[in-house]
Amino acid sequence: MAVTERRRKRPARRQPKLPANVAQGIAAATCSLLGSAAAAPVLAQEPPSWKLDTALLYYGEADARVQDLSLNVLARRLYTDDRTLSLGLVVDALTGASPTGAIPQDEVQTFTRPSGEAVYSVAPGELPLDDTFRDTRYAITASWEQPLGRLYTGSAGISFSTEYDYTHAGADFHLSRDFNKRNTTLSVGAALARDELDPVGGAPLPFAPMTDLGDLSSRGSGSESKDVIDLLLGVTQVINENFVVQVNYSLSDSSGYLNDPYKILSVVDPVSGAGTPRAPAAGAEGPLHEYRFESRPDTRTKHSLFAQGKYYLDGRVLDVSWRYMTDDWGIDSQTVDTRLLWPVGERSSLEPHVRFYTQTEADFYRASLVAGEPLPAFASADYRLGDFDAITAGVRYSRRLDSGNELALRLEYYRQDGDVPPEQLIGNQTSEALYPGLDAVIFEVSYAFGF
Amino acid sequence: MPGRGALSLVRREGCWLGEFTAMASPCQVLSKADRAAARRQLEAAAAEAWRIEAKFSRYRDGNVVARINAADGGPVAVDDETAGLLDFAAELYRLSGGRFDITSGVLREVWTFDGSDRLPAPSDVRRVLTRVGWNKVRWERPLLTLAPGMQIDLGGIGKEYAVDRAAALAAAISQAPCLVNFGGDLAAVGEIAEHAPWRVGIEALDAAGEACRRIDLARGGLATSGDSRRFLLKNGIRYGHVLDPRTGWPVTGAPRSVTVAADTCSEAGMLATFALLMGGDAEIFLSRQSVRYWALR
Amino acid sequence: MKRQYRPYLLALATLVAGSGCTSLGVEPWERDVLAKQEMQLVTAPLDAAINDHIYFSKEASSGGRGFGGGGCGCN
Secondary structure, three states: OOOOOOOOOOOOOOOOOOOOOOHHHHHHHHHHHHHOOOOOEEEOOOOEEEEEEEEEEEEEEOOOOEEEEEEEEEEEEEHHHHEEEEEEEEEEEEEEEEOOOOOOOOEEEEEEEEOOOOEEEEEOOOOOEEEEOOOOEEEEEEEEEEOOOEOOOEEEEEEEEEEEEEEEEEEEEEEEEOOOOOOOEEEEEEEEEEEEEEEOOOOOOOOOEOOOOOOOOOOOOOEEEEEEEEEEEEEEEEEEEOOEEEEEEEEEEEEOOOOOOOOEEEEEEEOOOOEOOOOOOOOOOOOOOOEEEEOOOOOEEEEEEEEEEEEEOOOEEEEEEEEEEEEOOOOOEEEEEEEEEEEEEOOOEEEEEEEEEOOOOOOOOOOEEEEOOOOOOOOOOOOHHHHEEEEEEEEEEEEEEEOOEEEEEEEEEEEEEEEEEHHHHOOOOOOOHHHEEEEEEEEEEEEEEEE | OOOOOEEEEEEEOOEEEEEEEEEOOEEEEEEEEHHHHHHHHHHHHHHHHHHHHHHHOOOOOOHHHHHHHHHHHHHHEEOOOHHHHHHHHHHHHHHHOOOOOHHHHHHOOOOOOOOOOOOOOOOOOOOOOHHOOOHHEEOOOOOOEEEOOOOOOOOOOOOHHHHHHHHHHHHHHOOOOOOEEEEOOOEOOOOOOOOOOEEEEEEEOOOOOOEEEEEEEEEEEEEEEEEEEEEEEEEEEEEOOOEEOOOOEEEEOOOOOOEEOOOOOHHHHHHHHHHOOOOOHHHHHHOOOOEEEEEEO | OHHHHHHHHHHHHHHHHHOEEEEEEEOOOHOOOOOOHHOOOOOOOHHHHHHHHHHHHHOOOOOOOOOOOOOOOOO
16 A cells, blocks of 8 residues: 555644553553453563574494584574475584494504505404594585465475585475375475585595505596485375374485495405405505405485374374385395384473384495405495494483473484395404494484574 | 354364354454363353443443433433443543543544545534543543533443453353454463464454464453554545544554554553554554554554 | 366376275364374474484485485595
């Protein structure tokens, strides 16, 4: 309404001649009128337009392995008509060391660092660990979600992360539609990502040998990249007043440089299973045994089927989910995740959580390479591609504070147990020595508030 | 909305929604009590709203207001409830410096806010103004004597009063959270659901029905005064329908709509009305009073 | 909605309906429990993202529920 309003010409504006505290006068008059004792104070405010979730996470593995400390922030701003802006920030500081894929041996082992500028040694019988990756990673995400018409909701987002040897940039889209009085929702989504790796010392050539200090003949030049496309189809269905389920199918296709540039394989004697000795060049420092950098295929296609159910019973919520994954690297995995939210009093809740995970090894996973044999097409000794079971168990305690904000603490234990298939053991090698396993603690403090 | 005299009670997400029509407004009672208690709260609120409407509406014959307005200079004895409202009106007249005046209703004889450009002649306004002014009224409880030709109109306080009375009755029936809403004037009573307050929307000015501001009301009263719908427009100047009883002309520079949150609906309603009567100083007035308000211009 | 796409959407809806989904569900006013914060499919998005990242770094599978926020050079 573009209408102007002009003050009528009149004498200089009088100052409002009202008693100092009109509101108190009105309150007193109202008390007399309504005949009640002073009414309880009003509680009215605008809902917070910003909701902030923050969390500080500590992840620590036993035996001087990886330790991670991260700060996570998710800010959401709700606009009218259910439109939402989400902004996320993660700062992740990694320290410690992780297995390189080389196996323990009865002799001292010496390795050249990925940078090619130093060597490090490992005592006999110790699992070789490398700490080159210790670094701080920064990641940001931004997304916008809004209804499109009465039954559709759409969202679009971008993500970006950077660490000293790795950069990621991605975009994702979602569309969902409600049916059947909003009891059924179908959704589709797609995500694209382009990651660039710039490993210290340059990306190693596949199966190239680990060389002496200063010798970069095994390194390619410059950086490598990887493209990932994800597609998702999902159905959410309300079963009854207390029960809702979701089923998703997703497809993920990666192509490009899929190796881990810091992972190697030990080359061993076909009879004893011990490492093949090697002498560094005259006057140089370098590995005392033979190692080769790993080589993975340059494409990977994963299919996943995910199902989740949430069931409400008497104030408690049971959440059970199952995921099956299979890919063209020969890995099959199943995940079963269960949580029970148990309210305690008016303001707190406890949520015990158990997760089971099992995966089969990749076709090209092997604990070590055999000297004298022709190289396989692909090989990796990365324990994360091996055959293992994992269990997570823990509890989350959350409490709503006087201010309405929520504080939560989570403590969980994560354990991986795997083995090397007997047919891959060579000579005197034993599965226990070869397969690292993993023991970790997860501790998180989170705080959610609005303003 | 059910027709006159009818009640409807349906289940909505998390509460019972009772509806009826009263005081020419859609009325609602939202209750988190069980069905039976919610039904009793609805019946009590509706009965109270209809009772107050019948007793104090200037459109009804034979009620106390009709007798007062027909008294033609003679004294009228009123009951306790009416006396309470008259005391309230008198105090508001004093607190507002004469800007709030229940005798100002006769000005509608010369002002018709139909969106046209027909302003009254200043002489007509002056003529009617002689019959306006609480200072010309003799109020000695329980006798009220108006000067001949004067009229009282309790429309400015009746609805919020009805909301508070209905809310008190509902609170006596059940302690569960309950929200009474008579045409946009609200009172929330009962236990405080501090983390599940009532979500109220203030209507946007241009698109009726589309809430443009959300307010979480856990307890207390919320009332809105506005003049976005009834006005006159002449030579590009907009004349809102809120009249200043001291001059007989519309208040200038007032916000289109003022919403106030206070301990009771009556209090909130009067603060919102006072703010509009302050015209361009509405926001200054409200911020000096340290009340929670939302003003739309 | 373009007319040419309608048949596909209808077919999809029929598929959904035909699979028996129309017999499941609740009326809008029966959504008291489903509307609760703790009954949402993802109650704590930050925790979910943190977990996804941990398991992405330590296992060979990822996602399923949705997309991960982004890749990393997790070793």
